[in-house]
Amino acid sequence: MGLAQDASRDFDPQKAPFPFRLGILLSGRGSNFLAIAQSIREGRLPKVDIAVVISNVADAPGLAAARELGLNHALFVSRGRPRADPDADVLACLRRHNVNLVCLAGYMRLLSPGFIAAYPNRILNIHPSLLPAFPGLEAQQQAFDYGVKVAGCTVHFVDEHLDHGVIVLQRAIPVLETDDAHSLADRVLAQEHIAYTEAIARVASGEYEIRGRRYVKRQHSF
Numbered sequence: 001m002g003l004a005q006d007a008s009r010d011f012d013p014q015k016a017p018f019p020f021r022l023g024i025l026l027s028g029r030g031s032n033f034l035a036i037a038q039s040i041r042e043g044r045l046p047k048v049d050i051a052v053v054i055s056n057v058a059d060a061p062g063l064a065a066a067r068e069l070g071l072n073h074a075l076f077v078s079r080g081r082p083r084a085d086p087d088a089d090v091l092a093c094l095r096r097h098n099v100n101l102v103c104l105a106g107y108m109r110l111l112s113p114g115f116i117a118a119y120p121n122r123i124l125n126i127h128p129s130l131l132p133a134f135p136g137l138e139a140q141q142q143a144f145d146y147g148v149k150v151a152g153c154t155v156h157f158v159d160e161h162l163d164h165g166v167i168v169l170q171r172a173i174p175v176l177e178t179d180d181a182h183s184l185a186d187r188v189l190a191q192e193h194i195a196y197t198e199a200i201a202r203v204a205s206g207e208y209e210i211r212g213r214r215y216v217k218r219q220h221s222f
């Protein structure tokens, strides 16, 4: 079976109690995942449930947290394997759990084009800078070293280019005179935890559409 075949062929979101079934992919700490889980618990994402949490790193604290919360979870170690192999495992797992919105939350792997094609405009990523500034690793350090006066985070759809897809939303904060790269990263992270929930809510609302590079409210015709 090719990677790009329809990801939700047996699943009818109209009939599901939670029409948005998240697959969360992570490699580390998992604080964004936990913030999403908390938003769901507290009723801030009413149409959304976490179908499965997947890690590519065996000792990722986020994976342990998923286990403790009693959520479906899976490990597909990626180190030392050609990219397409773990991607195929992850994709099969997402399909088994009827995932229809993939959330990258500190997933330190580039996805193969076939994976991205399997979930067109249904993969979100969070990045700790105001894109297009400072893509790639250690974005907060890059921003601090550059001397920016405003920093922040971006939730965007994933396309085939690094930290590049259509922006769902951004949250900005001022850089303080007293900041160092660590305090800035901490304050950006607090914004990330708000931003990811807001972005998922926006996608789940069905009220937005992609127009060119812009993610904007649908215009209703009466």
Ligand code: GRF
Pocket (backbone or CB within 6 Å): 026, 028, 029, 030, 031, 032, 033, 062, 105, 106, 107, 126, 127, 128, 189, 192
């Ligand atoms: C976050 O800063 C996120 O923006 C980046 O990776 C980090 C993951 O943190 N993509 P956590 O594992 O969610 O705590």
